[in-house]
Amino acid sequence: xxxxxxALQLTVVLFVVxxxxxxxxxxxxxxxxxxxxxxxxxxxxxxxLTAELSLDQPVHIRYxxxxxxxxxxxxxxSYINHVPTAQAIAEHLPVTLQxxxxxxxxxxxxxxxxGVYSAHxxxxxxxRLASGFTFATLSVxxxxxxxxxxxxxxxxxxxxxxxxxxxxxADPAQALRSLFLPALTLxxxxxxxxxxxxxxxxxxxxxxxxxxxxxAKGVPARTILWRHALRSSSLSLVTVVALHVGAxxxxxxxxxxxxxxxxxxxxxxxxxxxHDYLVLQSCVLVIAxxxxxxxxxxxxxxxxxxxxxxxx
Amino acid sequence: MTDQAPLLKVVGLKTFFHxxxxxxxxxxxxxxxxxxxxxLAILGESGSGKTVLARSIMGLLPRxxxxxxxxxxxxxxxxxxxxxxxxxxxxxxDIAMVFQDPMTxxxxxxxxxxxxxxxxxxxxxxxxxxxxxxxxxxxRSVGIPDVERRARQYPHQLSGGMRQRVMxxxxxxxxxxxxxxxxxxxxxxxxxxxxxxxxxxxxxARRSMGLLLVTHDLGVAAGRTDEIAVMYAGRIVEQAPTExxxxxxxxxxxxxxxxxxxxxxxxPHTRLAAIPGRPPDLVDPGPGCAFAPRCRYSAARCxxxxxxxxxxPGTRHRxxxxxxxxxxx
Numbered sequence: 001x002x003x004x005x006x007a008l009q010l011t012v013v014l015f016v017v018x019x020x021x022x023x024x025x026x027x028x029x030x031x032x033x034x035x036x037x038x039x040x041x042x043x044x045x046x047x048x049l050t051a052e053l054s055l056d057q058p059v060h061i062r063y064x065x066x067x068x069x070x071x072x073x074x075x076x077x078s079y080i081n082h083v084p085t086a087q088a089i090a091e092h093l094p095v096t097l098q099x100x101x102x103x104x105x106x107x108x109x110x111x112x113x114x115g116v117y118s119a120h121x122x123x124x125x126x127x128r129l130a131s132g133f134t135f136a137t138l139s140v141x142x143x144x145x146x147x148x149x150x151x152x153x154x155x156x157x158x159x160x161x162x163x164x165x166x167x168x169x170a171d172p173a174q175a176l177r178s179l180f181l182p183a184l185t186l187x188x189x190x191x192x193x194x195x196x197x198x199x200x201x202x203x204x205x206x207x208x209x210x211x212x213x214x215x216a217k218g219v220p221a222r223t224i225l226w227r228h229a230l231r232s233s234s235l236s237l238v239t240v241v242a243l244h245v246g247a248x249x250x251x252x253x254x255x256x257x258x259x260x261x262x263x264x265x266x267x268x269x270x271x272x273x274x275h276d277y278l279v280l281q282s283c284v285l286v287i288a289x290x291x292x293x294x295x296x297x298x299x300x301x302x303x304x305x306x307x308x309x310x311x312x
Numbered sequence: 313m314t315d316q317a318p319l320l321k322v323v324g325l326k327t328f329f330h331x332x333x334x335x336x337x338x339x340x341x342x343x344x345x346x347x348x349x350x351x352l353a354i355l356g357e358s359g360s361g362k363t364v365l366a367r368s369i370m371g372l373l374p375r376x377x378x379x380x381x382x383x384x385x386x387x388x389x390x391x392x393x394x395x396x397x398x399x400x401x402x403x404x405x406d407i408a409m410v411f412q413d414p415m416t417x418x419x420x421x422x423x424x425x426x427x428x429x430x431x432x433x434x435x436x437x438x439x440x441x442x443x444x445x446x447x448x449x450x451x452r453s454v455g456i457p458d459v460e461r462r463a464r465q466y467p468h469q470l471s472g473g474m475r476q477r478v479m480x481x482x483x484x485x486x487x488x489x490x491x492x493x494x495x496x497x498x499x500x501x502x503x504x505x506x507x508x509x510x511x512x513x514x515x516x517a518r519r520s521m522g523l524l525l526v527t528h529d530l531g532v533a534a535g536r537t538d539e540i541a542v543m544y545a546g547r548i549v550e551q552a553p554t555e556x557x558x559x560x561x562x563x564x565x566x567x568x569x570x571x572x573x574x575x576x577x578x579x580p581h582t583r584l585a586a587i588p589g590r591p592p593d594l595v596d597p598g599p600g601c602a603f604a605p606r607c608r609y610s611a612a613r614c615x616x617x618x619x620x621x622x623x624x625p626g627t628r629h630r631x632x633x634x635x636x637x638x639x640x641x
Binding site: 208209210212213214215216217218219220221228231232305306307308 | 370372396400401402403404405408409411413416417418419420421422430431434435466468479482
């Protein structure tokens with residue numbers, strides 16, 4: 001029942017998002033014909049290509065055409081280089097997914113211990129240091145942070161490559177190395193929010209009676225933190241991680257540009273500049289789907305973390 | 313308690329909280345003894361310091377912002393001087409605690425069986441399976457029906473009374489010498505209250521443990537205790553064997569407490585004899601008897617000088633009052 005409702009919601013969201021983007025793209029100045037032929041193309045050539053790409057049709061007809069084909073599994077091909085859109089997505093999406101996965105692994109590996117120990121002794125030195133550090137990283141925009149990290153790790157110490165992408169299948173170690181700096185850039189942007197979310201929930205949990213019960217049983221402080229309090233304190237964290245993962249899947253645009261990663265963000269940017277509507281439309285679709293899927297996964301996680309949310 | 317050392321001996325225990333308003337003297341020089349197989353009730357209204365007293369004995373209060381003085385001798389060992397590690401080995405194993413609200417005192421995300429088993433595994437070298445077997449036996453002994461299924465459930469799937477039984481099973485898991493029950497029945501409905509008190513009394517007798525029963529309810533204290541210590545403003549103001557306390561209370565506060573219980577034999581529309589005023593502010597108690605402002609017998613001396621806790625010769629009855637009910641002895 002829950003899954004069915006979700007699936008229905010997903011469908012509605014996708015329709016609305018795809019219709020809105022189609023409309024918005026139509027309002028953009030410029031068109032793919034001039035992007036392909038150049039500004040000095042003859043009028044006949046422009047008219048011919050416009051008809052060829054069905055750009056002479058009104059926007060709602062083009063949308064319905066696209067929708068009909070998409071429902072049959074055909075996302076069309078790029079106006080510019082005629083690569084099937086599905087193929088372009090299949091090439092770019094894994095890069096972004098790997099980037100997001102590594103960045104979240106880094107962010108959580110830092111944020112969870114920081115959040116837990118900040119809550120253990122609020123206003124203690126760990127807490128102050130963590131809050132200072134995470135807010136400093138939050139207030140540096142990603143393009144600055146990226147350049148800074150490149151300067152330190154790639155230029156000065158030369159431990160990680162500055163740009164480029166190696167497929168995980170080809171060379172896992174090299175893939176991780178090439179993903180490290182962009183992933184760290186993204187992770188540092190998420191860190192402050194994660195630590196805050198976990199810290200606040202942990203502090204609330206540690207004030208609860210069952211923590212006193214655990215202490216009265218003789219449970220050591222570390223066990224209380226990690227095994228008694230962390231799980232029931234992780235609901236807010238799961239929520240913000242889901243939102244970040246959803247946002248990053250479509251929105252790691254700046255970082256992908258800085259580090260020259262051929263991800264979905266780069267595909268999106270290129271298709272915008274080239275007025276490559278069909279590709280852009282599919283990118284937006286991918287972003288919308290990933291958002292809904294990630295929040296759906298988070299919803300499935302809640303009852304695993306807290307059994308009280310299982311019944312009604 | 314004459315020749316053998318008491319199970320628990322609290323001497324001059326003081327617990328002060330440092331707050332922005334000043335120092336709160338929550339427990340202000342409490343001394344008492346509890347023999348190995350007896351039940352002592354600590355009776356007092358909200359804010360009298362009884363819960364803080366129980367937590368001070370266990371060393372469960374936060375370290376920062378709290379001053380604790382005096383000694384807490386359990387079987388002759390001073391818990392007040394122990395480090396966290398030593399204290400932890402005794403908590404749950406030698407001294408166990410049952411809390412007020414079973415709705416919030418169990419971990420909501422762990423199964424019942426695991427929570428009971430955890431206490432065993434913390435203090436006894438047993439396998440996971442053995443801990444599970446023991447916790448099932450324990451849960452059965454505290455009257456949980458359908459134990460195998462209940463042990464796999466989460467706290468929210470049990471009623472309040474059942475949860476308090478789980479708390480008791482957890483407290484008994486390592487055969488402690490002493491159980492501190494802090495208002496164990498306050499959050500329960502009346503029928504469950506009686507069942508839980510009976511269960512505690514039966515288990516106490518069977519295991520010959522000491523039981524410290526903290527309560528605000530004179531009725532709870534009356535039924536199943538050997539002795540009652542009445543607390544007011546962080547101090548014990550009267551202590552006597554239960555029957556004697558009810559028969560010959562000396563301290564006007566104890567008398568007022570007893571009079572404030574409605575009786576079925578009273579004619580209809582009898583005014584309830586409530587105690588006027590409010591419990592004193594523990595930040596700056598002043599030099600005199602803390603109860604003096606609310607006391608019907610209070611005289612000039614009561615406001616000037618706090619009465620010491622005196623024992624009536626030849627009895628186990630002590631009280632702190634300059635003008636005791638019914639005279640000096």
